[in-house]
Amino acid sequence: MSNNKKILISGASIAGPTLAFWLTRYGFDVTIIERSKSLRLGGQNLDIRGAGRAIVRLMGIEQEILDANTGEIGLQFVDSDNKVKAAFPSDGPGSFTSEAEILRGDLVNILYNSTKDRAKYVFGIFVTAINQTGDEVEVTFNDGKTETFDLLIAADGVRSTTRQLIFGDEPQLKFTGLYNAWYTIPKIDTDTQWARWYTAPGSRVILIRPDNHGTMRASFSFLSEDKGYQKLPNSEQKKILKEKLSGAGGEAERLRAEVEKNDDVYFDAISQVHAQKWFSGRTGMIGDAAYCPTPLTGMGTTLAIVGAYLLAGELSRHANHEDAFVAYEKRMRPFVEDVQKLPPGVPWLAHPKSKFGVSVVNTVAGILASGLVKKIGKLFSSKNEDVTKDKIELPDFKKT
Template sequence: MQRLKVLISGASIAGPALALWLAEYGAEVTVVERWPELRTGGQLVDLRGVSREVIRRMGIDADVRAASEDNFGLSFVDRRGRARGTLRSDRFGGDGPVAEIEILRGSLSRVLHERSEDRVDYRFGDRITSVRDEGAKVRVEFASASVESFDLVVGADGLHSELREMLFGPEVRHVRHLGTYVSFWTARNHLDLKDWTVVYSEPGRSIGMRSILGSTKTMAFLTFRAGPPAYDWRDVDAQKRMVRARGYGMGWEAAALLSQIDTAPDFYFDTCSQVKLPAWSTGRVGLLGDAASCASPLSGHGTSIAMVGAYVLAGELARTPDDVTGAFGRYEAVLRPWVERIQRAAPGQGRVMTPETSHGIALRNGVTRLVSHLPGKALLLRNQVRLSHAVSLDDYSRHRVGTDRSRGVRSE
């Protein structure tokens, strides 16, 4: 790869993953992040199907697995905490409702950052305020008042991407609410769960807890069904009030979990939404991960899409460094059909996690009880399992330069 000068906006998962791959191909990479430091908290994310092959090729498989959170399964319970349906993570090849690799978002971000920080210029506490594609270069202005030019710019800045808004206009034009909201926060493990997830549902809302950090804590979560958002996604206090109100009066352990929202260091709340764009790039500026094509947390594939997308985009740029727009086009041609299939499947996952009626809850629990005992149990979830593998990975290894850390040898 010629010495491409690349700017990436966002240092969560997609951004550092792309930065690491581009550094492997010899690019000069800068990552700008509006937060003052790397965020190490956050909810659990899954690595499914082909994304596990990506982390193997990246040479971080052992690091990711060491930082992951063991989870042997999930139980749907009634008001008294009695299990009404159970799914184990060792079924369905690790790609069923409970994934083989579940890791805290911040832990995965840390792994990617640590493996790339000596070859990537990370700039925390700054953000892009203006981009102008000048044909041969992209002129970028930053909040810090500096101005620089890059060969290309990639927005990996999430569902509420500022760079996407600069390229394609207000997010209201491109973000589609799926009728479900989700919140996460760290809580005490007062039920002494051991590598397990428990979910309790009432019509239109579900609450649960999943043991984390060696079962010393839990990740509590609430999902509920509601119409389009009418709040400022930056107003955390308003979000907390909304979550407490929506969870008020629920049975099981809801009161104990909701009482810990204000003291949680990592409260998260947002809509379950999808991003639908006519294109993922324009000229020398492109988008990656949730910024380009968020499938929503309901899909269970958001992090997998980010990791696979970073692999493909970096590889295509390495293949034709003198044709950035062509590389963006090939990256989208590979990823978009897969992403759109995942997006179409996501609303169904929301109905499973948060049924709207008592009958729906009973049906879900009944099917869950049966699935582990039926001879053809894999057939019930075969579409989800196939979806996790439904994209092919090209081999870009010939474009690597310098030391190949995953093998400890020199690459040409």
């Protein structure tokens, strides 16, 4: 086992707690810090696919995840009057709604509960400075305190500031041309167990999905140049969202009214992270911080879970952290590069500009739904190609 026993993880969402789960199982002393004052439980559905599913099975939480299923029965394409133009029931690996469809917040809670007794969680804290010596890494926090650790791993998402402290500007954020906001809205009489996809002119899409908490999860996406909206304060972001929703038709007015009331709107410029290096000395990064593939791939959560499992495993079987990092990267990088390839036309195809474009989307969806092809995801994203993409070896680290 590694000599580097005291590990700090920054970020308590998916990648961080999964890493903590495995590290504590191998006998490491783990602290997780989270910038927010409590767990951030917002967001829509996340898929856990292929190798990610195999790992949650090993963690003993697969059944809990399946039990927390959102109850979504499939995807409908609707027009501005909410009339169904095409329907894709959830019926197997090719469908938009997967079997292990869980709300992000439910998954974060499950991971937190399965680690909170073995790892130390500290909320409302983030790293402001890092000083590496050969033997340790000294970390300064926003409260002015300092502490030394053997290793520091950033798992704090696509906009990681810890990554910036470690690597500066080297990691590239590649904007896909799409902005997306997610937030929770009250359920109303016309909501069903179907997810409803409404394509609006002006390159806008509204997706409303049922959840298992008696509410609905709204997603609003639109094409745009990079305008830096992601850097604005929450109140400014809400203004932009209301402007963009204006005149979109369908349920846009409902979403406009609700955005104001919501205190955890997650709004981002959908971007991939490409980094030449994932490690530097005694520091490194995993999950979206290191290799965000974007929700357009449907694989961000799977990558976060797989990366955490492999990194913990390699640290458990190498005495030297640098050897562990090299072994981990050799396994993980080809998988990441494969997942990050977006098919041509994503995300533009699903966000037409004109009314004519909208009618083409609905007509094509209708033809596909008529029985020829049920794998609707192929048209709009790469999310259903994971069957071929999930080819990564998962060693049994306990045996080696």
